[in-house]
Amino acid sequence: LALVIWRENLFKPLNKQVTSAVLNLIEKERNGETINTSLISGVLRSYDKLEDLSFFIALGLNENDANRTQSLSVYKEAFESHFLADTERYFTSESQQFLAANPVTEYMKKAEARLQEEERRVQLYLHESTHDQLARKCEHVLIEQHLEQFHAEFQTLLNDDKNEDLGRMFKLVSKIKDGLGELKTLIEAHIHTQGDVAIKQCADTALNDPKLYVQTILDVHKKYDALVQTSFDSDSGFVAALDKACGRFINKNAVTVTAKSSSKSPELLARYCDTLLKSAKVSEDAELEATLKEVLTVFRYIEDKDVFQTFYSKMLARRLVQHTSASDDAEAQMISRLKQTCGFEYTSKLQRMFQDVDVSKNLNERFRSHIASSTPLDCELIELLDFSIQVLSSGSWPFQQSVTFSLPVEVLTTSVSFFALHILERSYQRFTNFYSQAHNGRKLSWLYQMSKGEIVTNCFKNKYTFQASTFQMAILLQYNSATSYTVQQLAENTQLKMEILVQVLIHLLKCKILQCKDEADVNNFKPHNEIEVFLGYRSKKLRVNINKPVKTEQKQEQEVTHKHIEEDRKMLIQAAIVRIMKMRKQQKHQQLLSEVLAQLSSRFKPRVPIIKKCIDTLIEKEYLERLEGEKDVYQYLA
Incomplete structure (x- = not known):
């Protein structure tokens, strides 16, 4: 009965004035004044009760009836519709005035605060059904109507690395349906430009410096990957924009243009891996593992993965043959990561290389045991020469036998007897026979260009140990028989092609181990030019590695x-x-x-x-x- 009296005598004649008063109170609160919110909540509860009264009279239901539902028509018509219109008017005016007098970054803080205030307003005294409509209204007025200004500011924020403001803009704009599209386009273009500029600044050096090249790429990626994670909440659209931008500037940039090859990036990445995995560059295990993870980050963006595979395969083969790997674990870990990224087929040859190395270790032990149980001459061979081999399956290793060559002959004197022994030749023949007996039908093709050894000098002031290629050994050992040879004589004795012989001689002359007797142009040898040992050779190190590849x-x-x-x-x-x-x-x-x-x-x-x-x-x-x-x-x- 009380509700009926309230509705007939007070609500109907006065509801417009009451609603207006409530809206005035809300505006005062929005303006920062303190109000009695219980007055608002009391009025709105009474609107809710009137809804109940209408419902009970129409259907004769009990207040606790399970079939009771609410349409909230009284609340919506008398209050909510006016409140939403008032909200739109208020924030439209405020946002326009504030933006006219303040930068966008300050406006975003204001908009963020206003959205939070309206969220609390629903919790304090509005009906929960108002929440979604109020949120959409505020987002439309405070954000959607100003998207163009947000987009214009976004580029400035990126240029100035204002990550906190970028994060705030992302949170605001993400509330608008399809609102992030333009931001994704802008950040993709920005990252691509930054990557291009970074590589262009170091292009001349990076062309021949794999570490600088890869680190430059990683610096750009790390910066914007962190931005996407922190400011853009790892949103899938922004992750995709980062990936597209990195893919573009990694595969085409100032270095690839200078090299006139889109395949330069995978080649340099493979060379960087080579420097990481060589024993001369050994790092802490954890540091190496982290760096290899970074390498795989760049690898994901490489389009020409077959180029990386080819160069990586060649360099891995050299590391395994020359025993320069940092560790088998690091090598295996890298191959495992490549396998996860590209599948089994991509790494099958790399894995077979490792298997060949393990098999070769066992084969060496068996060969030494075989020699030890053979003739006294063979037993002495073990003492005189540290000989080890690696048998590589031809289908897995990127090597080809394309060099004719004659193994050098050495004359050895022992306390037991004096005998002429083709020392390397005999080792070669003994192993060939041993292997043929163990594996009938298999053919061995010797890769002399990949072989190496150590020779000790007795002709200089100090006694040096040279770590040399087989070709270098073949030439240097000639000088045990004579002090001087013509280029033609060296070619005949070693059976090396003239172009290869000349390259090896040039390197030995540059090392100042040999010298040209008639002062010929070292880059233009003639067959009659005489080459002799330079007896004045000196080095600070007693063990000298002269087995280094020539740039040509x-x-x-x-x-x-x-x-x-x-x-x-x-x-x-x-x-x-x-x-x-x-x-x-x-x-x-x-x-x-x-x-x-x-x-x-x-x-x-x-x-x-x-x-x-x-x-x-x-x-x-x-x-x-x-x-x-x-x-x-x-x-x-x-």
Whole structure:
């Protein structure tokens, strides 16, 4: 009865004035004044009770009836609709005035505070059903209507590294449906530009400095990866923007342009791995592990993963053969990470290399046991020469035997007897016979260019031990028989090709172990030029490593490697085309291109002109034909 009296005598004639008074109180509170919020909550509860009264009278329900529902029509019509309109008016005016007098960064703080205030308002005295509508209204007025200003400010904040303000903008704009799209576009462009600029600044040096190149990339990635995590809450769209930007500037930048090769990035990354994993550069285990993780971060963005694979394979092979790896654990860990990223096939040859090294260790032990149980001459061979071998499966290792060569002959004198012994030749023959007996039908091809040894000098003031390549040993050991040789004589004695002999001689002359008797141009030897030992040789170290690659050799090797990569790619493209056409039988040109690109993109990004050439090659080989009457359709020929 009391509610009926309240409705008829007070609410109906006075509700507009009461609602207006409530809205005035709310505006005062928004302006910073202290108000009695219990007055507001009391009025709004009475609106709620009137809703109950209307409901009970209409249906005759008990207040505790389970079927009771509320439409809140009284609350919504008498208060909520007016409140939302008032809110829009108030914040539209305030936001325009505040932005006109203050920077966007201060406005964002203001907007953030206002949203929090309205959230608390619902909790204090508004009905919970108002929450979503109020939030949407405030977000529209405070944020959505000012998105253009936010976007304009976003670039400035990125330039000035204002990460806290960037985070605040992200939280605000993320409340708007599809509001983050422009920010993602802007940050992708910004990261790409920053990466491009960073590499351009060091391009001249980085072209031949893998560490500088990779560290420059990592510095950019670390900076913006941290930004995405902290300021943008690792949002998937911003992570994707970071990935796209890094992929763009890593695969095409000032270094790749200077090198005139998009494959320069994977090559430099592989070379950086080589420096990390060499024993000469050994680091703490934890530090090395962290650095290898960073390498894999850059590797993920590399498009031409086949180039990385080729160079990494060559360098791993050298580390294993020359025993320069930091540790087997570090090598295995790197291969495991590559396998996780690219699959088993990508690392299968690398893993087989390790297996060959383990098998070779066991094989060496068996060979030494075999020699020890042989003739006295062979037993003495063990004492005179520290000889060890590695047997490598030809399909897994990136080495080729392409050098003719004659092993050097040494004359040895012992206390027991005087005898002439082809010492290296005899070791070579004894192992060849041993291996042939153990593995009937297998053929050994000796990789002299990868072999090395140590020789001790007795002709200089100090006694030195030279760590030398087999070719260097072959030349230096000639001087046990004579003090001087012509270039032609050295070529005949060693059976080395003149171009290889000259490269080795140039290096020995630069080391000042040998000298040219007739002062010829060391870069332009003639067959008659005489080469002799330089008896004045001196070094601060008693163990001297003279087995270092010549720059011209490295450059030639790079060119050959890239040539092989291009040939391998053509074969992979042709294989992919045949697989697709065998399955499809008929395929349009554009669809075939798309499928080839999709299949090979995990290894490298094939260029469309190369794919077209491969299609033409397969047509010539009669794997495919163009469908008669339709030039852009191919048909598979079984």
